[in-house]
Amino acid sequence: MNDRMGAWRRRHVLGGFIGLAALGAPAILRAAPSGQPVKVGGTLSLTGFLAQTAVIHKIAAEIMIEDINSRNGFLGRPVEYVLLDDQSKPDVARSLYEKLITVDKVDLIMGPYATAPILAAMGVAQRYGKVMIQSSMGIPNLQTYDMAFPATPFGPEPDKTYPNVILDAMASLPTPPKSMVIVTSKFPSAQFMAKGMRIEAEKRGVKVPLYLEYEAGNRDFGAIAARVKEANADFLWVGSLGLESNQLLEALRKLDYTPKTSFHLYPAPGPLALSPDGNLVWCSTFLEPDEPFMSRPGMKKIAELYKERATKANLPYAIIDAQAAGMVAAWQILEAGVNGAKTLEDKQIAAWLKKNVVTTVYGPTKFDGLYNHGEPAQLIRQVQDKQWKVVWPKQFVAPGVKLIPT
Amino acid sequence: MPSATLLGQALISGVLAGGMYGLLALGLSLSWGLLRLVNLSHFALAFLAAYLTYELGTTYHVAPWWAAAMIVPVMFLIGIAQHWLFDKFKVNELASLLITFSFAVILEVAIQLYWTADYRRFETHYSTMSIKAGPFYIPVLELALCMVAGVLAWGTWLWLRKTYVGKALRAAAEDADIAAAYGVDHKKLAYLLSGMGAAYAAIAGTFIALIATLAPTQIWAWLGVVFAVVIIGRLGNPLGALLAGMLIGASESIAMAVFEPAWAPVVSFSVLIAILLWDPEWL
Numbered sequence: 144m145n146d147r148m149g150a151w152r153r154r155h156v157l158g159g160f161i162g163l164a165a166l167g168a169p170a171i172l173r174a175a176p177s178g179q180p181v182k183v184g185g186t187l188s189l190t191g192f193l194a195q196t197a198v199i200h201k202i203a204a205e206i207m208i209e210d211i212n213s214r215n216g217f218l219g220r221p222v223e224y225v226l227l228d229d230q231s232k233p234d235v236a237r238s239l240y241e242k243l244i245t246v247d248k249v250d251l252i253m254g255p256y257a258t259a260p261i262l263a264a265m266g267v268a269q270r271y272g273k274v275m276i277q278s279s280m281g282i283p284n285l286q287t288y289d290m291a292f293p294a295t296p297f298g299p300e301p302d303k304t305y306p307n308v309i310l311d312a313m314a315s316l317p318t319p320p321k322s323m324v325i326v327t328s329k330f331p332s333a334q335f336m337a338k339g340m341r342i343e344a345e346k347r348g349v350k351v352p353l354y355l356e357y358e359a360g361n362r363d364f365g366a367i368a369a370r371v372k373e374a375n376a377d378f379l380w381v382g383s384l385g386l387e388s389n390q391l392l393e394a395l396r397k398l399d400y401t402p403k404t405s406f407h408l409y410p411a412p413g414p415l416a417l418s419p420d421g422n423l424v425w426c427s428t429f430l431e432p433d434e435p436f437m438s439r440p441g442m443k444k445i446a447e448l449y450k451e452r453a454t455k456a457n458l459p460y461a462i463i464d465a466q467a468a469g470m471v472a473a474w475q476i477l478e479a480g481v482n483g484a485k486t487l488e489d490k491q492i493a494a495w496l497k498k499n500v501v502t503t504v505y506g507p508t509k510f511d512g513l514y515n516h517g518e519p520a521q522l523i524r525q526v527q528d529k530q531w532k533v534v535w536p537k538q539f540v541a542p543g544v545k546l547i548p549t
Numbered sequence: 550m551p552s553a554t555l556l557g558q559a560l561i562s563g564v565l566a567g568g569m570y571g572l573l574a575l576g577l578s579l580s581w582g583l584l585r586l587v588n589l590s591h592f593a594l595a596f597l598a599a600y601l602t603y604e605l606g607t608t609y610h611v612a613p614w615w616a617a618a619m620i621v622p623v624m625f626l627i628g629i630a631q632h633w634l635f636d637k638f639k640v641n642e643l644a645s646l647l648i649t650f651s652f653a654v655i656l657e658v659a660i661q662l663y664w665t666a667d668y669r670r671f672e673t674h675y676s677t678m679s680i681k682a683g684p685f686y687i688p689v690l691e692l693a694l695c696m697v698a699g700v701l702a703w704g705t706w707l708w709l710r711k712t713y714v715g716k717a718l719r720a721a722a723e724d725a726d727i728a729a730a731y732g733v734d735h736k737k738l739a740y741l742l743s744g745m746g747a748a749y750a751a752i753a754g755t756f757i758a759l760i761a762t763l764a765p766t767q768i769w770a771w772l773g774v775v776f777a778v779v780i781i782g783r784l785g786n787p788l789g790a791l792l793a794g795m796l797i798g799a800s801e802s803i804a805m806a807v808f809e810p811a812w813a814p815v816v817s818f819s820v821l822i823a824i825l826l827w828d829p830e831w832l
Contacts, residue, residue: 366558
């Protein structure tokens with residue numbers, strides 16, 4: 144028994160040294176991928192109304208392809224990303240995925256950005272039996288194709304689970320809010336979450352005296368701000384996209400009103416963190432460049448590269464967050480699926496993903512639940528000294544950080 | 550039922566937001582009404598001016614009014630250059646829609662190439678300042694915008710009615726051949742008016758930089774409502790454009806205060822349809 148244990152230990156120590164040597168060795172000493180490139184086709188909304196976020200995904204994808212190719216590529220072959228611009232239009236995304244599969248003959252596909260283009264691409268993927276990994280579909284129950292996999296841990300029912308994360312955080316405050324105003328964009332994924340928030344809040348005894356929906360791209364928040372001020376609830380929940388949160392908070396300040404505590408769903412992170420109105424606001428996230436996330440494999444290097452590339456691309460907010468991390472995770476899943484199944488055959492990759500756990504920047508990720516989702520991991524971050532800090536749930540909070548009541 | 554304070558505040562907010570509609574409509578209305586050119590690139594020029602104001606303000610710390618003083622003359626020249634192209638290629642009313650749409654798309658791409666598609670916000674300490682009047686708050690920037698729009702609309706209206714150049718422009722718009730017989734050089738005046746339209750776009754752009762969110766696709770966000778404003782205010786009528794802007798802005802805001810904010814975009818076109826059905830004499 145002791146001999147066997149000793150042999151086991153020796154093998155592992157030796158294996159550990161070899162592994163460390165391989166990791167520490169310069170890239171030139173490792174086997175570089177060679178041969179015909181594996182073509183992975185995909186679209187992003189490089190122009191049009193979703194372009195603000197798609198550019199983040201593009202940078203993240205480029206970093207990941209370099210990263211994958213600096214290791215062993217896919218099955219020892221280099222990876223080539225055939226990227227097309229779907230102009231933020233689902234119909235264009237549909238046509239381009241058709242082209243990528245039938246004309247460009249790509250080996251694999253990568254999902255586009257945002258729910259509507261993803262749904263359009265998913266139909267094409269299903270018709271041709273292609274595995275599709277996507278990072279940004281905010282309404283999981285629309286992902287009905289069994290070979291579509293989410294890279295971002297929304298969980299199968301974020302409209303039920305995430306509101307309760309927020310309500311738990313609210314309950315932890317010294318004076319828990321008893322009433323909530325909900326203001327949301329009619330953008331589908333925001334509206335979906337807002338409806339869930341209303342139901343869950345009322346279930347837990349938090350009154351919702353005002354629920355408002357506005358059109359995506361609303362220009363004037365003056366009247367909405369006047370209604371929010373008049374309702375004067377303990378908590379303001381905003382189903383915002385982009386700069387809508389800044390616009391609403393500014394409109395409120397013009398009325399000399401500051402909400403007691405406010406939550407913002409999908410705002411532009413930089414402008415809200417840096418705004419004078421943004422101090423201590425809450426927001427959804429899955430990851431921030433802080434502990435415990437930075438200790439995840441490869442995260443530090445990816446965060447540094449992202450900052451460098453985003454600065455070079457003239458992005459006003461060059462810090463990695465959940466948007467870019469979603470794309471990073473998508474490529475990590477595809478890499479794990481291909482190299483795990485040891486094939487480019489879509490059905491076998493899908494089967495492998497369903498049976499295995501993939502470690503991504505979001506941590507261990509499973510696909511064995513409803514709509515191929517695993518456990519939800521949507522968190523709350525708060526602006527503290529013009530920086531985003533994860534403040535809830537407690538197990539994801541960095542040492543020395545806490546949820547600051549307003 | 551909303552309170553009187555809420556309704557009053559919504560009305561103030563709407564009228565002031567309508568000032569922006571009116572200011573954007575001003576140049577478009579002049580070009581469409583007096584030159585018979587539907588200039589869709591007007592919105593792109595306004596956003597180019599907004600981005601330049603943002604760039605000068607955030608990178609070089611130039612105050613917005615100094616930025617406007619630099620940008621407006623440049624835009625005036627761009628307006629003249631644009632009209633030179635219209636003149637050279639004998640662009641008519643219908644073709645102008647297509648050509649200026651192309652200009653706008655090119656400008657949108659150019660803006661995205663330089664400033665990226667990401668959102669830009671020009672933060673100033675006065676962007677959220679308000680004047681308190683009883684229970685109401687009047688945002689200072691929007692008030693300034695309305696005053697500038699009012700001065701420009703009133704000044705342009707007087708200029709068109711009281712000066713020889715203005716009368717000549719109106720006469721040429723009615724019948725260019727007859728006006729020419731009376732010695733009106735319509736072509737030269739058209740250059741002046743085109744330059745003015747672009748300069749008005751630049752002034753609107755300066756305020757857009759201070760009040761709104763900048764993203765290249767936002768160029769198209771104002772198009773529908775401003776078109777409705779131009780038609781309701783009557784083509785070529787600067788005062789009409791401003792008043793129609795305020796009417797639409799106030800209607801949208803009241804709808805947001807009383808009903809659902811999501812109904813606001815329906816309001817401008819409902820007002821337009823109602824007025825077209827009514828067919829008043831002034832239209």
